[in-house]
Amino acid sequence: MKIQNILALGCGTMGSQPGFYYAMHGFNVTQFDISEEALAACKAYHRRYVEPFRAAFPSFTDEDIDAGLARISYSSDLEVAARDIDFVTESVPEVLEIKQQVYADLNRYCPAHTIFATNTSTMAPSAMVESTGRPERFLAVHYAVGMWDSPIAEVMKHPGTDDAVFQEVVEFVQSSKLVPIKIEIEQPGYIINSLLVPWLSAGLSLVVNGVSSHQDVDRTWMICAQGMRMGPIGVIDQVGFEVSCNIHRLKAAEEPDNPQYQKNIDYLEEYFLSKGHTGALSGQGFYSYPDPEYLEPGFLK
Structure with a gap:
C-alpha cells in the first residue's frame, strides 16, 4: 500500500x-x-x-x-x-x-x-x-x-x-x-522520553522549589552540554504546559509517594495555564516568544 x-x-x-x-x-x-x-x-x-x-x-x-x-x-x-x-x-x-x-x-x-x-x-x-x-x-x-x-x-x-x-x-x-x-519491544516513553522526561522534570523541580531561576537552570545546561540551543525549561515551553502536566500526572500515578510531580503540576497551573499561557505556541511560557531570551547572543555570558 x-x-x-x-x-x-x-x-x-x-x-x-x-x-x-x-x-x-x-x-x-x-x-x-x-x-x-x-x-x-x-x-x-x-x-x-x-x-x-x-x-x-x-x-x-x-x-x-x-x-x-x-x-x-x-x-x-x-x-x-x-x-x-x-x-x-x-x-x-x-x-x-x-x-x-x-x-x-x-x-x-x-x-x-x-x-x-x-x-x-x-x-x-x-x-x-x-x-x-x-x-x-x-x-x-x-x-x-x-x-x-x-x-x-x-x-x-x-x-x-x-x-x-x-x-x-x-x-x-x-x-x-x-x-x-x-x-522492537514496547517501551513507554520510547528512547527519547525515557531519557528526556526525567531531565525535564528535574529541571522544572529546581525552578518550582526555588533552587534557581529558569534562566540559570537553562544556562547551566546549555554551557555544559555544548551546542544545545536550549535547556530543560526552554524545552518544556516547546512541548507545552498541557502536555507537561499530563506527563507529570502519569508519573504521579506511577510514583504516588513522590509529591514533587503534583507540586510541578500545581505550579504550571497557577502561574501559567490559569492565565492562558500554554508555552511557546501561545507566545508565553517561562520565556516570551517568538524571540526567547535563551536565543539572545549574551544569554550564556
Missing part, C-alpha cells in the same frame, strides 16, 4: 508539527480537532513553522512552501476527515479514556487499510490497542519536538503489530526524510 493521505489528530505542538511536516514532504494532510478555535490556532502555528522549516531545508523554494501549505485541510468532523485516509498520526491529550474513544471512532470511520499510529509521549500502545479494532495495523510513531531540527521517528511495535505493517511504516517515515528508530 502506498501512503499518501494522512490524518493528523490534535492541534497542539505534538499534533500540528507532524501534519505540517508531512504536507511539506508531499503528502495530503487533514488536520483534525474537535474545536474550530483550535483549528484556527493550528493554521497560525503552521505559518509560524515555515521559517524554522526553511532554515532546516534551505532547498525548499517559496513555491514549495506554498504547495505544502495548500496540501493541508482542516476539519472538526471526524467522520468526514477519516474518509480515504491511509495513515493516522494521533496526538490527542495524554488521557487513556480519550484515546480509547478516539480509536473506537476511527475504526468506524476509516477504511480497512488505514494504519493507526499513536504519538503518545508516555503510554504503551497495548494500553489502547483493544479500542482500535485493528491491532495488526496499530503501532506507535513518536516524533521529537521541532521535527525539522530533530528529524527522527521512533517506530514502536506492540505484540500484535504485523511485521509487514511495521516495515511499511519504517519505509514511509524514511521517505519523508525522517530517520526511523526501530523499537
Whole structure:
C-alpha cells in the first residue's frame, strides 16, 4: 500500500508539527480537532513553522512552501476527515479514556487499510490497542519536538503489530526524510522520553522549589552540554504546559509517594495555564516568544 493521505489528530505542538511536516514532504494532510478555535490556532502555528522549516531545508523554494501549505485541510468532523485516509498520526491529550474513544471512532470511520499510529509521549500502545479494532495495523510513531531540527521517528511495535505493517511504516517515515528508530519491544516513553522526561522534570523541580531561576537552570545546561540551543525549561515551553502536566500526572500515578510531580503540576497551573499561557505556541511560557531570551547572543555570558 502506498501512503499518501494522512490524518493528523490534535492541534497542539505534538499534533500540528507532524501534519505540517508531512504536507511539506508531499503528502495530503487533514488536520483534525474537535474545536474550530483550535483549528484556527493550528493554521497560525503552521505559518509560524515555515521559517524554522526553511532554515532546516534551505532547498525548499517559496513555491514549495506554498504547495505544502495548500496540501493541508482542516476539519472538526471526524467522520468526514477519516474518509480515504491511509495513515493516522494521533496526538490527542495524554488521557487513556480519550484515546480509547478516539480509536473506537476511527475504526468506524476509516477504511480497512488505514494504519493507526499513536504519538503518545508516555503510554504503551497495548494500553489502547483493544479500542482500535485493528491491532495488526496499530503501532506507535513518536516524533521529537521541532521535527525539522530533530528529524527522527521512533517506530514502536506492540505484540500484535504485523511485521509487514511495521516495515511499511519504517519505509514511509524514511521517505519523508525522517530517520526511523526501530523499537522492537514496547517501551513507554520510547528512547527519547525515557531519557528526556526525567531531565525535564528535574529541571522544572529546581525552578518550582526555588533552587534557581529558569534562566540559570537553562544556562547551566546549555554551557555544559555544548551546542544545545536550549535547556530543560526552554524545552518544556516547546512541548507545552498541557502536555507537561499530563506527563507529570502519569508519573504521579506511577510514583504516588513522590509529591514533587503534583507540586510541578500545581505550579504550571497557577502561574501559567490559569492565565492562558500554554508555552511557546501561545507566545508565553517561562520565556516570551517568538524571540526567547535563551536565543539572545549574551544569554550564556
